[in-house]
Amino acid sequence: MNALINIVKQGLGLGSVAVNGGVHPPEHKQESTTQAIGQLPLPKRLVLPLRQHVGNLPKVLVAVGDKVLKGQLLAEAEGNISAAIHAPTSGTIAAIEDALIPHPSGLPDRCITIAVDGKDEWIALAPSDWRKEDKTKLLESLRNSGIVGLGGAAFPTQVKLRTNAKSHVDTLVINAAECEPYITCDDMLMRERADQILKGVEIAQYLLGAKECLIGIEDNKPEAAEAMRLACAISPLSKLVTLKVVVVPTQYPSGDARQLIRLLTGIEVPADKRSTDVGLQCFNVATVLALHRYFDFGEPALSRIVTITGNVKTPANFEVLFGTPITDLVKAGGGALEDTNDYIMGGPMMGFSLPSVDVPITKAANCIIASAPNLFAPAPPAMPCIRCARCADVCPVSLQPQELYWFSKSSNLEKARDYNLFDCIECGCCTYACPSNIPLVQYYRFAKSEIIAQDRAKEAADLARERNEFRLMRIEREKQERAEKHAQKAVGAKAEAAKTESAPATEASDDASIAAKKAAIAAAIERAKVQKAAAVPQNVADAKPAVQAEIAEIDARREAAKQAVSELAGDNTPSTQDKK
């Protein structure tokens, strides 16, 4: 039925395609769009968590006491999926230690702290003439740009721009939907810097080789849409490829990449595939703008636009350096009103409560909402599910949240997986619509983490079992071999005794072969020793001498402890290999 409506709609040129589900929470966007994007004064200290993106932690390149310049690489991307971190301003590295970071877990994590010197002194910038450069070179340099998806997902952008023979991108979708209530950072960015965004779109189009660029904006941002239309009209890109601003109806969560792709192109990206497998790639507006600044000016990712709104005096948007304490931003927003009792990072649908207002702004921080009981009332106690299926009606992925709830609650995890729990995008529509006030999304997060933990445990158990089986087999084999050898020796001794004199020549050759074997074994042991000595763990390879001394000391202690243990346990201690 929906498919039919969509075909008719597209046929009539009515633009966007209807998607399932979705909700219309109060928008509260106008409060923070009354003034231009502001600048924050330089803070005294910047705290840069290493974990600001999806993927591996970057490798720290600086040490405490080092002087750093604005834009200097502090930590480089490690492994395939990772992002670099740069100094957002000049100063001195004051600490590299665990500190509270903005994360739903509320746990501390590794951070680099910069004592700001106030000079804001740049490194030598190296803009590139990207139209003339080799694409692979550009992508290689992008690895250390520090750019991640600024829509909130914080996935390293360099990974998304890599194309190969299998993934061929025809359509570039620019996500400017900004569907969550309260958040207006993309709206303001488009109003003020549409031309710069278009320059970024040019770069993304060039790197991907897309033939079509669609910019999706919800219809509650007419000023932004108009600015983007004007910028498109004068962009040289409009002469090369199809370049269009598509206004979509305001409905949460149209800004989810797969939902927006469906809205703009009618293509439903298969659940088990990436969008690039069907010729599409999607970037947030702020992310492409960061590409423009990186390639055209040589500036890595150092700041972003953040909305400060909710229970503050003057909600607004600010350009904020990464690492800036959120207290500074709240101050810039006129300060929090009296009854403020919580701070939310992100929107009210998918955001999370901050462990403290002192945590820093990170790459994923699009919005900070000062929360008060009158803004977001604490949820009333949950009642039993009455199976009204309102949750199913609003689910954008067409899941059956009431069934998933039932399975998650009863820890029937296999069933939850069968009912496609992992297709849940945690948008919160179900909880929003639930008359029984059941925190459905929490149940799904819990079930997902339980399933993942179970899978890991199962994998580890399988591995351990395999190893153990192999070990038992080896022991058995060695026993047999020994028995055979003994038997052979016994037979040989008898034979020798029988004909000692008849075969001296063979004996001599036997001796020689045994000697050769022994020599080979000795050589192998020697090689192994050398290798073991050379195999210093990677993460300490370039540690400072003081640290290395400490490591040596620890190693010595560990060795002593090992010996003590083996003395206690006698010869029964299993070898470390078996333990693993």
Add this chain to the structure above:
Amino acid sequence: MSRSPYLSSAPSVSIIMVKVMLALVPAIAAYVWVFGAGILVMLALASVTALAAEALMLKLRNRPIKPFLMDGSALLTAWLLALSLPPLAPWWLVVVGTFFAIVIAKQLYGGLGYNPFNPAMVGYAVLLISFPVIMTHWPAPLELAQAKLSLANQLQYIFGTTNGLSLDAVSMATPLDYLKTQLTLHHSVQEITAAPQFGLLGAKGGELVVGAYLLGGLYLLQQRLITWHLPTAFLSVLALMAGAFYLVDATHYAHPLFHLFTGGSMLGAFFIITDPVSGPTTPKGKLVFAAGIAVLTYLIRVYGGYPDGVAFSVLLMNMCVPLIDAWTQPRVFGHKK
């Protein structure tokens, strides 16, 4: 773990229940108009019994009493059951039915949200099987009654304090019952429906009540408290089924509109089969569920041992709900099927 979303839009369970009861008000008014104010006494009896039974069970089960009494679900069950009974019936009938519905059908299965069967229909079925004569004899509408009953008379009847009023004196067979018995005596449908208790489409007077149910049902749809799937599928399949039989032999099978406007059809379509707890949740599942009830209802009415079949059909289809839900899972975004 994050507590998002921080926003909520939904009306609470109690608001939903109150709105459904509000949708029943026109039908109750029609009842009073057609049969007298006795129905109000019946509703009050059912309400008090339901709340008392619910509170007792919550206490025995160590559950908080206030939030669950306030959710309104017990009250709604009581109203639906009272409206399914003859509008004039002895007090103990109402009390036994409501008690059974709340204690056995709802609370013993785990209370709100856990009952696999529609509690009001369980109560109704128990009464119908146990007291078939009282359950199938409705009071005559006031305009047809030989002796017009005052409210005092009705109260006397309900509480059994009078000797003068017997069941036969105040009641007559319902049109569905009358049709069934008369058909076995080889009368044609046309002859039978000429009897005084038949109105334009259904039962004389009862038509008004049915119309009021329809009105209340439209309000539920407008308020998005129910979706179109259940009532539409139920009423259309019932009409189709009756229409097919009617076309084949109009002397033995009643007009499809007669089936829509008599018995529990309209109450069932909008208020009974739409009970979310004991019904399916998927859109396709709702269509299957409602169609199944319609087919069974018609078959019971025409071939079964009871004049009406809505209650039994609902209970039979309640049993199929897990299967229906499992078979009608919608296609998930990005999945084939």
